[in-house]
Amino acid sequence: MNIETKRLLIRPYEVSDSKEASTFLLHPEAMHYIPETFETVEEVTHFLQENRDAYFPVCLKETGEIIGHLFFKAFFGSHSYEIGWIFHPDYHRKGYAKEAANAVLAYGFLKKEIHRVIATCQPENEGSWRLMDSLGMRREGYFKQCIPKGDTWWDEYYYAILKEEWHQLLSKNII
Template identity: 40%
Template sequence: MKTIELFSERLKLRLIESSDLNAIHALHSLLETDKYNTLGIPDDIKATKKIITPQITANQQQDIVNYTFAIEELNTGTFIGLLGFNLGSKKYNNAEVYYKLNIDYWGKGYATEALNLILDFGFYNLKLHRIAAGCAIENIGSIKVLEKVGMTREGHARQTLPLKSGWSDNYEYAILETDERKTSKLKAN
């Protein structure tokens, strides 16, 4: 199995594995994290296992194109969230990122720190040109995170997200390898 670990001052990102099932199920089951998520709350742990099994398989490929990382607190090893990083066509040299953190870690800079890590990984290790993300227009926390790392709002897609509350508009963000941003000090293993 491929090992990829990314470190920042407070965080460790590593590829998810089957032993993360309970922590991922707990994260997906939080009403607060479900509010702006199209996944919905899984009915039971078997449903969560069905969701993460293809992600774990994708992480085990020789040439990974869809990464799913566990976000852990570096000092304690506590699982605090997930971050997905899906590569686009090699011709376009791009990717899309998404993240979900446990509510106990909101508003403390962890999402910004994790996103900076993955931007470093994408631009410096994978030599990408463009990394995109999106969020519901009501998701003020994610908007702040995306803008804090230097992403530019490029678009507004109408009624594209099927949320529990109904159809939501989506802001589309991206950052280029040449854009100014706050970077983390990447150490990759």
């Protein structure tokens, strides 16, 4: 998957990307709401190699710098996918996550002909659920204490959008 937007390139990970991806995958603020934890560049390298089909770096087109990544993988069979994102805090609130997620949703609905895309986040992760709202996704569920994180349990919001809903938003220039 290679996707270009006005400002971004979304592509497969390369082995040489691990150190740059570690700038956000080892960043406590970026990883605060993520169940996976990494302590070394080597752990990041192993994780990215094992999950090359699901994680895609988001790069600035002008510089090639990796500023975050998207998760995009089949969720229930080939008709439903899950999308997720992590961006370095230096790139929060600049529209990059929305630009990248919109491009991947378009890829999924137009190229892969996916029927449904879901996304999840913790209720405390306001930036993430606001992004889901802005993408036209609908909140379908609130699951209590469903994600283990250390000695605690996190609640989770569950969002989704159907292909037909996405097309309606697109036709109205809402997304």
